[in-house]
Amino acid sequence: MIEERPEFAVKLMEIKGATTGVSEQVREAIPMEFPVSSMRLDLAVIKARIESVDAVKRADVFLRDGVLDVVIVERKPALIWRGQTHLELVDPVGERAGILISREGYHGLPLILGVGAQDHAEEALDILAATKPIAERVRGLRRMGERRWDVMLDRGQIVQLPVQDPVQALERVIALHRARDVLNRDVTVVDMRDGRRPVLRLSVPAVDELYRLRAIADGEDET
Numbered sequence: 001m002i003e004e005r006p007e008f009a010v011k012l013m014e015i016k017g018a019t020t021g022v023s024e025q026v027r028e029a030i031p032m033e034f035p036v037s038s039m040r041l042d043l044a045v046i047k048a049r050i051e052s053v054d055a056v057k058r059a060d061v062f063l064r065d066g067v068l069d070v071v072i073v074e075r076k077p078a079l080i081w082r083g084q085t086h087l088e089l090v091d092p093v094g095e096r097a098g099i100l101i102s103r104e105g106y107h108g109l110p111l112i113l114g115v116g117a118q119d120h121a122e123e124a125l126d127i128l129a130a131t132k133p134i135a136e137r138v139r140g141l142r143r144m145g146e147r148r149w150d151v152m153l154d155r156g157q158i159v160q161l162p163v164q165d166p167v168q169a170l171e172r173v174i175a176l177h178r179a180r181d182v183l184n185r186d187v188t189v190v191d192m193r194d195g196r197r198p199v200l201r202l203s204v205p206a207v208d209e210l211y212r213l214r215a216i217a218d219g220e221d222e223t
Contacts, residue, residue, distance in 0.1 A: 008037045008038045008039055009035040009036070009037060009038070009066055010034065010035060010036050010037070010038050010041065010063065010066055010067065010068050011034055011035045011066045011067065012034055012066075012067055012068070013027075013032065013034070013067070013068040013069075013070060014067055014068070014069055014070065015027070015070045015072060016069070016070065016071045016072065017071050017072040017073060017074070018056075018072035018074060019074065021055075022053070022055045022056065022072065022074055023072075025053045025055060025056075026050050026053055026056065026059075026070065026072065029049045029050055029052065029053050030046055030049050030050060032068075035066075038063055041063070041068070043061045043062065043063070046061050046068075046070075047059050047060070047061045050070060050072070054075070054089075054096045054097055054098050054099070055074055055075055055089075055097050055098045056072055056073070056074065056075070057073045057074060057075045057091075057095075058072075058073040059071065059072055059073070074097075075089075075091040075095060075097035075098075076091055076092070076097070077089035077090065077091060077097045077098065077106065077109060078090060078091055078092040078109065078110075078121065078125060079109060079110055079111075079112050079118070079121055079124060079125070080100065080103060080106060080109045080110070080111050080112070081111075081112050081113065081117055081118040082111060082112070082113040083113075086099055086100070087099070087100040087101075087102070087103065088100070088118065089106070089109075090112075090118045090121050091121070092121060092122065092125060093121060093122060094118050094119050094120070094121035094122070096118070110124075110128050110138070110140060110141070111139070111140035111141075112124050112140060112141045112142070112143065113140065113141075113142050113143070114142045114143025114144060114146075115143065115146055116143060116146045117141070117142070117143035120143065123149075123166070124141050124149070126167050127141060127149060127151065127161070127166055127167055127170060128141065130167045130170045130171055130174070131151065131170065131174075133174050133177075133178070134153070134174060134177070134183065137153045137154050137155075137157075137183070138151065138152070138153060139152045139153060139154055140152045144160075147163050148160075148161055148162060148163045148166065148193070149161045149166055151170065153183065156188065157183060157187065157188060157189070157190070158188070158189050158190070159173055159189075159190045159192065160189060160190065160191045160192060160193050161192055161193070162192055162193050162194065162195040164195060165195060168195075169192040169195050170192070172192065172198070173190050173192060173198060176198060182198075182200070186202055186203040187200050187201065187202060187203070188201050188202065188203050189201035
């Protein structure tokens with residue numbers, strides 16, 4: 001009888017600080033029928049269930065004048081990780097911020113892929129920041145062997161970065177590009193895995209042309 005007294009009745013829930021999609025996920029996480037007695041509510045359990053939602057970084061839950069107040073701090077997606085079967089939103093420290101069916105609405109977020117790539121989100125963001133001079137050509141980052149990164153560019157070009165100091169290695173490639181226009185040539189791979197100097201891999205047509213020119217030069221030498 002005490003539980004059912006009107007002064008203990010919670011008539012509705014208000015969610016603040018969350019987008020519409022996240023609000024819906026929160027309501028699904030704590031399905032409740034109102035009115036309900038405040039004496040039947042365990043606020044700690046409710047808080048834990050809300051914070052189990054991927055997009056929720058933190059939740060504060062309290063009662064106010066017959067209202068269950070929920071204040072949400074959402075995770076801010078910084079990257080999209082492509083797994084084998086799905087896409088995940090990832091925040092700047094590598095925490096999952098949601099699952100996507102497609103990239104629609106999130107084309108502005110950089111793409112990362114490879115096993116464990118999401119666990120190195122901070123390093124990925126540092127590398128992506130260093131690509132700013134060639135940002136329009138960057139298609140994403142690929143984690144290789146759970147040890148290092150490849151920068152994937154348009155035209156199928158790849159910059160292979162070392163395990164140690166990948167940002168500095170990438171900055172050397174960009175400096176070389178500014179000086180020699182390397183990334184606009186018939187280069188398929190810029191290999192910086194030793195971290196000191198680049199090794200360039202040419203496209204098949206470029207290699208064929210190089211051999212042809214060498215053959216011509218050798219023929220002229222013989223005459």
